Amino acid sequence: MRHYDLVVLGAGSGNMLLNDELAHLRTAVVEPDRFGGTCLNRGCIPTKMLVAAADAATGARAAARLGVNATVENIDWKAIRDRVFDRIDPLHDSALQYRRRHGVDVYTEEARFVAPKVLQVGSERISADTILVAVGSRPVVPDIAGLDTVPHHTSDTIMRIDEVPASMVIIGGGFIAAEFSHIFGALGSEITIVHRGPRLLTAEDEQVSARFTELAADRHRVLLNSTATSVTRHADGVAVHLTGPGGEQVVSAAALLVSVGRRPNTDRLDCAAGGLDLDEHGHIRIDGACRTSVPGVWAVGDVANHYQLKHMANAEVRVMRHNMLHPDDVRNLRTTIAPHAVFTDPQIASIGLTEQDARAGGIPYLVSVRDYADAAYGWALEDTTSFVKILADPAERTLLGAHIIGPQAGTLIQPLIQAMTLGQTVDQIARDVLYIHPAATEVVEQALLAL
Numbered sequence: 334m335r336h337y338d339l340v341v342l343g344a345g346s347g348n349m350l351l352n353d354e355l356a357h358l359r360t361a362v363v364e365p366d367r368f369g370g371t372c373l374n375r376g377c378i379p380t381k382m383l384v385a386a387a388d389a390a391t392g393a394r395a396a397a398r399l400g401v402n403a404t405v406e407n408i409d410w411k412a413i414r415d416r417v418f419d420r421i422d423p424l425h426d427s428a429l430q431y432r433r434r435h436g437v438d439v440y441t442e443e444a445r446f447v448a449p450k451v452l453q454v455g456s457e458r459i460s461a462d463t464i465l466v467a468v469g470s471r472p473v474v475p476d477i478a479g480l481d482t483v484p485h486h487t488s489d490t491i492m493r494i495d496e497v498p499a500s501m502v503i504i505g506g507g508f509i510a511a512e513f514s515h516i517f518g519a520l521g522s523e524i525t526i527v528h529r530g531p532r533l534l535t536a537e538d539e540q541v542s543a544r545f546t547e548l549a550a551d552r553h554r555v556l557l558n559s560t561a562t563s564v565t566r567h568a569d570g571v572a573v574h575l576t577g578p579g580g581e582q583v584v585s586a587a588a589l590l591v592s593v594g595r596r597p598n599t600d601r602l603d604c605a606a607g608g609l610d611l612d613e614h615g616h617i618r619i620d621g622a623c624r625t626s627v628p629g630v631w632a633v634g635d636v637a638n639h640y641q642l643k644h645m646a647n648a649e650v651r652v653m654r655h656n657m658l659h660p661d662d663v664r665n666l667r668t669t670i671a672p673h674a675v676f677t678d679p680q681i682a683s684i685g686l687t688e689q690d691a692r693a694g695g696i697p698y699l700v701s702v703r704d705y706a707d708a709a710y711g712w713a714l715e716d717t718t719s720f721v722k723i724l725a726d727p728a729e730r731t732l733l734g735a736h737i738i739g740p741q742a743g744t745l746i747q748p749l750i751q752a753m754t755l756g757q758t759v760d761q762i763a764r765d766v767l768y769i770h771p772a773a774t775e776v777v778e779q780a781l782l783a784l
């Protein structure tokens with residue numbers, strides 16, 4: 334049995350662990366699929382590259398409100414798709430070869446534990462003093478009658494299709510439904526969203542989720558409080574049978590995208606044999622320092638946390654590397670402040686408590702909502718629907734949460750993330766800082782000044 338100082342399971346975020354500080358270790362990486370993992374190959378990066386194309390089409394169509402009468406004459410899907418994957422696909426080989434050239438053993442089959450700190454990888458058995466488990470998550474395939482007999486996509490496959498389907502049913506109303514309805518809607522598909530909840534992006538602040546649902550319903554057919562019960566194949570595609578407020582209904586489309594969440598890949602790892610404790614959702618239990626129940630075995634990313642966000646996985650890798658190298662100075666991740674953005678149209682970004690969280694938790698709060706339309710930047714865009722919402726602690730005057738729906742929300746929220754992380758008060762960030770006129774940040778400034 335070959336023994337290593339360090340074995341990394343999964344070359345998504347796990348691959349980022351290996352830097353010069355660890356170059357002296359005898360190291361192996363196990364990656365049965367592609368280096369770069371979900372984010373690079375089938376997640377954050379290709380989606381955002383497709384969103385850029387969708388934004389261009391949407392922007393052109395909406396330009397008439399500014400007096401620019403443009404039309405989108407032709408969507409060249411193959412050019413759009415190939416721009417994305419011609420850039421991404423070569424990276425796997427170069428990353429794998431780079432590791433091998435630098436003395437790292439790369440195994441290309443799935444690993445599973447056979448004992449604590451002992452792994453079976455294909456026909457080989459390996460062990461290590463330190464193991465990082467970063468095997469990620471995969472799309473949930475829901476238990477809908479007929480789904481296994483009908484062609485359907487998840488986010489793993491939909492981005493590589495050969496043609497934009499004339500129509501698409503999307504089951505689910507979360508991040509992926511929001512981003513892909515924008516992408517394929519803008520590129521020519523007629524979209525139907527089938528969502529079991531009362532609003533899209535239900536976990537967002539209620540006001541943001543309600544606004545997004547209204548705007549999505551202007552662009553797509555949005556069926557709320559609706560549960561898909563079965564799917565069948567027909568000559569031109571698929572039919573989704575559902576029950577909703579109006580009783581039973583059937584919606585048909587050329588393509589079906591299923592986006593009802595992701596599950597951790599622990600079921601393929603035999604965590605019990607490895608001695609790793611799991612939580613009730615199948616994630617590996619870790620503490621704030623990314624330690625598992627087995628000393629020397631660490632876990633990061635979607636397999637261990639519930640955020641399922643790349644910047645959280647990256648932050649965990651940094652904490653884990655520090656803790657592995659400095660056992661006498663163990664650091665914890667600050668998990669209470671986890672921002673996210675949804676790259677749909679309009680963009681949405683959020684950090685901290687929503688208003689419904691604050692209400693439900695009996696947490697006292699001040700709230701301020703400012704429309705983009707109140708600031709010069711909003712006038713420039715002729716914006717009528719976007720806003721910044723900020724919640725603050727009435728006694729401490731620090732931020733409790735911030736929620737933005739509108740152009741560049743993912744960027745606009747950054748000063749609020751910074752202020753919240755650094756514990757600055759609303760007054761400090763409203764009054765002690767200059768805001769560039771007439772940038773979109775003036776909407777944030779105005780929301781802060783009103784608190």
Ligand SMILES: Cc1cc2nc3c(=O)[nH]c(=O)nc-3n(C[C@H](O)[C@H](O)[C@H](O)COP(=O)(O)OP(=O)(O)OC[C@H]3O[C@@H](n4cnc5c(N)ncnc54)[C@H](O)[C@@H]3O)c2cc1C
Binds near residue numbers: 444467488
């Ligand atoms: C469509 C989509 C869009 C997204 N967009 C964003 C975004 O805009 N922003 C954001 O922050 N997050 C986004 N995410 C989430 C983000 O991609 C994930 O949170 C992140 O990639 C998780 O990283 P990870 O290293 O935990 O897992 P992964 O990147 O999935 O890496 C895990 C690796 O482990 C390998 N593996 C699996 N089983 C084994 C095994 N038994 N042995 C060895 N290796 C194994 C897998 O092949 C994989 O390469 C998106 C996700 C999706 C699906």
Ligand SMILES: NC(=O)c1ccc[n+]([C@@H]2O[C@H](COP(=O)([O-])OP(=O)(O)OC[C@H]3O[C@@H](n4cnc5c(N)ncnc54)[C@H](O)[C@@H]3O)[C@@H](O)[C@H]2O)c1
Binds near residue numbers: 505507508595
């Ligand atoms: N911009 C980003 O950061 C980004 C973008 C895409 C994906 N992601 C990550 O990927 C994860 C997965 O995205 P997602 O949209 O699949 O999940 P999600 O958790 O965002 O949304 C899942 C949706 O499916 C619904 N649902 C769950 N089970 C269902 C069932 N059996 N039948 C019908 N509906 C059901 C839920 O009510 C929810 O609306 C996200 O949680 C997110 O962390 C992030």
